[in-house]
Amino acid sequence: MKIHKLRITAGIAVAALLIGAALAEQRLGSYTTQNTGKIVQAKPAALAEDSEYEMASLPSFDAELANGAGRAETQIYCGTCHTPRYITMQPPLPAATWEAEIQKMVKAFGAQIPQADAQKIAQYLHEHYTPETRQR
Ligand code: HEC
Structure with a gap:
């Protein structure tokens, strides 16, 4: 009788113990806004004040915009959010489509392009990137 009780107690x-371990395991991996878990990160090494740092040179792709009037404006205004390569990687587009594209950049995406420059860009795109004018 005594041994039987001991066995039950054990x-x-x-x-x-097993349930406790399982719950602890579960808590470790459950992150809430109150409990951000217990993964302790090593303190970052202190930076020396007289250190010198260098930036690696990253590959960049030349947009290779066609030469002509309006190229600089296009390169500058159409290259602030994305590469101006977005222009050259389009198929040749009709002039009206380029107009709409510029309007979309201004109205939908908030491109800040002065009216005069937007006109130069439109002219430039018509002269180099329509089915009639595109060279390559
Ligand atoms: C204010 C930021 C901004 C500027 C400036 C800008 N674009 Fe965009 N452009 C975008 C965003 C955002 C997209 C769509 C998301 C993407 O594909 O990265 C886009 C996409 C494009 C596309 C792909 C087709 C499409 O409509 O999604 C072309 C072509 C394009 N832009 C041309 C131009 C031209 C030409 C100019 C200059 C007149 C210009 N962009 C200036 C933000 C800009």
């Missing part, structure tokens, strides 16, 4: 103790 069994309950083991079960409690």
Whole structure:
């Protein structure tokens, strides 16, 4: 009778330990806004004040915009958010489509392009990137 009770007590103790371990495991991996988990990160090494840092040179692609009047404006205004390569990677587009494209950049995406420059860009795109005018 006594041994039987001992076994039950031992069994309950083991079960409690296992459940506790399982819950602890679960808590470790459950992140909430209150509990951000317990992954401790190593403190970053202190930077020396007289250190010198260099930037790696990253590959950049030349847009290779066609030469002509309006190229500079196009390069500048159409290259602030994305590469001006967005122009050269389009198929040749009709003039009206380029007009709409410029309007879309201004109205939908907030491109800040003075009216006079927008006209130069439109003219430039017509002269080099329509089905009639595109060279390559
Ligand atoms: C204010 C930021 C901004 C400027 C400036 C800008 N674009 Fe865009 N452009 C975008 C965004 C955003 C997209 C769509 C998201 C993407 O594909 O990266 C886009 C996409 C494009 C596309 C792909 C087709 C499309 O409509 O999605 C072309 C072509 C394009 N732009 C041309 C131009 C030209 C030409 C100019 C200059 C007149 C210009 N962009 C200036 C933000 C800009």
